[in-house]
Amino acid sequence: xxxxxxxxxxxxxxxxxxxxxxxxxxxxxxxxxxxxxxxxxxxxxxxxxxxxxxxxxxxxxxxxxxxxxxxxxxxxxxxxxxxxxxxxxxxxxxxxxxxxxxxxxxxxxxxxxxxxxxxxxxxxxxxxxxxxxxxxxxxxxxxxxxxxx
Amino acid sequence: xxxxxxxxxxxxxxxxxxxxxxxxxxxxxxxxxxxxxxxxxxxxxxxxxxxxxxxxxxxxxxxxxxxxxxxxxxxxxxxxxxxxxxxxxxxxxxxxxxxxxxxxxxxxxxxxxxxxxxxxxxxxxxxxxxxxxxxxxxxxxxxxxxxxxxxxxxxxxxxxxxxxxxxxxxxxxxxxxxxxxxxxxxxxxxxxxxxxxxxxxxxxxxxxxxxxxxxxxxxxxxxxxxxxxxxxxxxxxxxxxxxxxxxxxxxxxxxxxxxxxxxxxxxxxxxxxxxxxxxxxxxxxxxxxxxxxxxxxxxxxxxxxxxxxxxxxxxxxxxxxxxxxxxxxxxxxxxxxxxxxxxxxxxxxxxxxxxxxxxxxxxxxxxxxxxxxxxxxxxxxxxxxxxxxxxxxxxxxxxxxxxxxxxxxxxxxxxxxxxxxxxxxxxxxxxxxxxxxxxxxxxxxxxxxxxxxxxxxxxxxxxxxxxxxxxxxxxxxxxxxxxxxxxxxxxxxxxxxxxxxxxxxxxxxxxxxxxxxxxxxxxxxxxxxxxxxxxxxxxxxxxxxxxxxxxxxxxxxxxxxxxxxxxxxxxxxxxxxxxxxxxxxxx
Numbered sequence: 001x002x003x004x005x006x007x008x009x010x011x012x013x014x015x016x017x018x019x020x021x022x023x024x025x026x027x028x029x030x031x032x033x034x035x036x037x038x039x040x041x042x043x044x045x046x047x048x049x050x051x052x053x054x055x056x057x058x059x060x061x062x063x064x065x066x067x068x069x070x071x072x073x074x075x076x077x078x079x080x081x082x083x084x085x086x087x088x089x090x091x092x093x094x095x096x097x098x099x100x101x102x103x104x105x106x107x108x109x110x111x112x113x114x115x116x117x118x119x120x121x122x123x124x125x126x127x128x129x130x131x132x133x134x135x136x137x138x139x140x141x142x143x144x145x146x147x148x149x
Numbered sequence: 150x151x152x153x154x155x156x157x158x159x160x161x162x163x164x165x166x167x168x169x170x171x172x173x174x175x176x177x178x179x180x181x182x183x184x185x186x187x188x189x190x191x192x193x194x195x196x197x198x199x200x201x202x203x204x205x206x207x208x209x210x211x212x213x214x215x216x217x218x219x220x221x222x223x224x225x226x227x228x229x230x231x232x233x234x235x236x237x238x239x240x241x242x243x244x245x246x247x248x249x250x251x252x253x254x255x256x257x258x259x260x261x262x263x264x265x266x267x268x269x270x271x272x273x274x275x276x277x278x279x280x281x282x283x284x285x286x287x288x289x290x291x292x293x294x295x296x297x298x299x300x301x302x303x304x305x306x307x308x309x310x311x312x313x314x315x316x317x318x319x320x321x322x323x324x325x326x327x328x329x330x331x332x333x334x335x336x337x338x339x340x341x342x343x344x345x346x347x348x349x350x351x352x353x354x355x356x357x358x359x360x361x362x363x364x365x366x367x368x369x370x371x372x373x374x375x376x377x378x379x380x381x382x383x384x385x386x387x388x389x390x391x392x393x394x395x396x397x398x399x400x401x402x403x404x405x406x407x408x409x410x411x412x413x414x415x416x417x418x419x420x421x422x423x424x425x426x427x428x429x430x431x432x433x434x435x436x437x438x439x440x441x442x443x444x445x446x447x448x449x450x451x452x453x454x455x456x457x458x459x460x461x462x463x464x465x466x467x468x469x470x471x472x473x474x475x476x477x478x479x480x481x482x483x484x485x486x487x488x489x490x491x492x493x494x495x496x497x498x499x500x501x502x503x504x505x506x507x508x509x510x511x512x513x514x515x516x517x518x519x520x521x522x523x524x525x526x527x528x529x530x531x532x533x534x535x536x537x538x539x540x541x542x543x544x545x546x547x548x549x550x551x552x553x554x555x556x557x558x559x560x561x562x563x564x565x566x567x568x569x570x571x572x573x574x575x576x577x578x579x580x581x582x583x584x585x586x587x588x589x590x591x592x593x594x595x596x597x598x599x600x601x602x603x604x605x606x607x608x609x610x611x612x613x614x615x616x617x618x619x620x621x622x623x624x625x626x627x628x629x630x631x632x633x634x635x636x637x638x639x640x641x642x643x644x645x646x647x648x649x650x651x652x653x654x655x656x657x658x659x660x661x662x663x664x665x666x667x668x669x670x671x672x673x674x675x676x677x678x679x680x681x682x683x684x685x686x687x688x689x690x691x692x693x694x695x696x697x698x699x700x701x702x703x704x705x706x707x708x709x710x711x712x713x714x715x716x717x718x719x720x721x722x723x724x725x726x727x728x729x730x731x732x733x734x735x736x
Contacts, residue, residue: 080702
C-alpha cells in the first residue's frame with residue numbers, strides 16, 4: 001500500500017446463500033468481469049449477518065463491507081432479509097458515530113439471476129471505497145492503544 | 150300409457166304427449182313452421198294440421214297442440230289434410246314469396262304461383278321469436294302489435310327496447326331470417342378474433358377435462374333466470390347451474406409447477422398492425438384456423454372468405470428484440486416453418502418467411518427446414534419492419550404491404566401479400582412473480598422460474614420439494630417440456646417413495662447454559678422452530694431441529710450469544726474474515 005493511486009480496497013461481502021451467492025456464482029459462470037477486491041463470505045441468509053460481523057471486519061482491516069440478500073419479499077426464509085433491512089440503519093448510525101463514511105457499508109438486494117447487477121455493485125463499491133481511501137481501522141486501533149499506554 | 154292410431158298404425162305413447170310428438174316418434178313426418186321443441190305449442194301456422202277421424206274432436210286440428218288421447222284415430226295424409234295444408238302454404242307464399250324456406254315448403258306441396266295478392270314480407274308471423282323472448286329469455290322485449298293484415302312483430306312503439314338483452318335468441322330461432330341484430334359481431338364473443346363462439350363451448354379441443362362450460366356472462370339463464378333449455382335437453386343431466394368455483398385444500402409432499410407461458414401480445418408491436426389491419430393474425434390464430442374443428446373448419450381464409458394468394462410469416466415477434474424480450478423463444482422458427490408448409494398445402498399460395506436466423510436445432514428439424522426450401526417457400530433473411538395498407542403501386546392496391554430488409558440481397562423490399570402471420574414469442578405468465586413468491590422460488594432475468602442449477606438440478610428449485618416443468622421455466626417445445634415433466638415427476642416420486650424427508654444439517658443451536666429466556670429469537674423465527682421450555686427457576690428457548698431451516702436469524706439476534714448455527718458459527722465466520730483480510734494484507 002505505497003501510494004494512494006495504487007490503493008486496492010479490501011472489501012468483505014456477506015452474500016446470502018440463495019440469491020446473492022447464486023448471483024455471484026452466475027456472474028462467474030457467465031464470465032462477467034468485476035474487481036477482485038471483494039472477498040465473499042457465504043451466510044445462509046442476510047438475516048444471519050450480525051452487525052458485529054461488520055464491525056469485526058472493519059476492526060480486522062477491511063475498507064468496506066457489502067451485505068447482499070434476496071429482494072424484499074423473495075427471501076428463501078420468508079422474512080430474513082427484512083431483519084437485515086431493519087438492522088442496517090441502526091448499524092449506519094453506529095458507524096457514523098465512529099466517524100466511518102456511510103458509503104463504506106452497503107446493503108444491496110441481488111437475486112440469483114442478477115449476475116450483471118452483482119458485478120456492477122462490486123465494481124461501484126470498489127470504486128467508491130478506492131476514492132474514500134484506506135480505512136485502516138486496525139492500524140488506528142493499534143496506534144490508539146499505544147498512545148494510551 | 151295411451152294407445153292411439155295414426156295413419157292406421159297403433160302407437161303407445163306417454164301421457165301428456167301431443168299428436169305431433171307421437172307421430173314424430175313413430176317416424177311419421179308432419180311439416181311444421183311455428184313449432185319448436187323448447188317452446189310451448191302455439192298452433193299459429195296451421196302447417197301441422199291433421200284430421201281426427203275418431204275418438205276425439207272430429208275434424209282438422211293442429212297436431213302440435215292436440216294432446217294424445219286413448220283411442221284417438223288420426224290421419225296425417227288424408228285429402229282434406231293435404232288440401233288445407235296446401236292452402237296454408239299458398240297463403241304463406243303469397244305473403245313471403247322471397248323467403249327460401251317458404252318457397253321450399255310450397256314447392257313440396259306443388260304450388261307454383263299463389264292465387265292471392267302477392268306481398269313481400271319476410272316475417273311469417275309464426276311467433277317463435279315472441280315466444281322465445283318471453284319463455285326462454287324471459288324479457289318479453291318483443292311482441293305482436295295490431296291485428297289482421299296490420300299484425301307485425303316489434304318492440305313497444307317500435308323503438309329500441311331497454312328490456313332487450315341482445316341475447317340474439319329471437320334471431321337464432323327465426324326460420325326465415327326476418328330478424329337481424331345490428332352490431333351482432335360485437336355482442337357475440339369471438340373465438341380468437343376468428344369467429345363467434347356460443348355461450349356453451351369447449352374452451353379448446355385439447356382441454357382437460359374436455360368438457361363444455363357455460364359462459365355465465367353470455368348465458369341467458371344467468372342473465373334473466375329463464376331459458377334452461379340446455380338443462381332440459383341434456384340427455385345425461387350434466388347441466389348444473391349451481392356449480393361454483395371452489396377452493397380445495399390438498400396436503401401434498403411435493404409440488405410440480407407447470408404453469409406454462411403466455412403468448413406475446415402482438416398488438417404491442419404497433420408497426421405490424423395486429424388488431425388494426427385486417428388479415429394480420431397471430432400464430433395461435435392461424436393454428437386455430439388450420440384446425441378442422443376450429444371456426445373456419447380448417448380452411449385458411451382471409452376475413453372476406455377468399456383464399457390468400459400470398460402469405461408472409463414474421464419470425465421473432467416479441468423475441469430477440471431489445472424492445473420486448475431479449476431471449477429467443479425457441480419454438481417460433483419451427484412452428485413458422487410448419488405454418489409455411491400448411492399454407493402451401495392448404496392454399497398453394499406464395500409464402501414468404503422473414504427470419505433473423507433460422508434456428509432449426511432439434512431432432513429432425515434441420516431436415517424439415519431443408520424440405521421447405523424444396524417446397525418453394527421464399528426465405529428472406531431480415532426481420533419484418535412494418536406492415537402497411539398504404540399502396541404505392543397498382544399491384545399493391547388492396548393488399549398488405551410488408552416492408553423489410555433482405556440482408557442477403559442487401560436491399561429494402563416491399564412485398565404485397567394477402568395475409569401476415571406473426572409468430573409470437575413466449576412470455577412468462579402475468580402472475581409468475583406472485584407464484585414464485587408463493588412457492589419461495591426465484592425467477593431468472595427473463596421472468597421465468599429459476600431452476601436450482603442450470604445443469605445439475607434442472608427441475609428442482611430453491612425450495613425443497615418444489616419442481617418446475619415446461620415453459621414456466623423457460624421457452625421450450627413439446628418434446629423438451631415432456632422430458633422435463635417426466636423428470637420432475639420422477640423427482641417428486643423419489644421424494645414420496647423415500648418416505649422420509651432429509652432435513653437441513655445447518656440448524657441453529659441454543660446453549661442452555663447461556664440462554665436467559667428473553668424470547669427475542671422466538672418471535673423472529675419464520676418457522677416457529679423455537680419453543681420456550683421451563684427449567685427450574687427460569688425458562689429457556691430450545692430449537693426444534695426438524696423444523697429449523699437454518700437461516701440463522703435467531704443467531705444474529707441473540708443478545709446473549711447463546712444461539713449458534715452449525716457450520717456458520719460466529720467463530721467460523723470471524724475466522725473466515727480474518728483469513729481473508731490477512732491473506733489480502735500479505736498479498
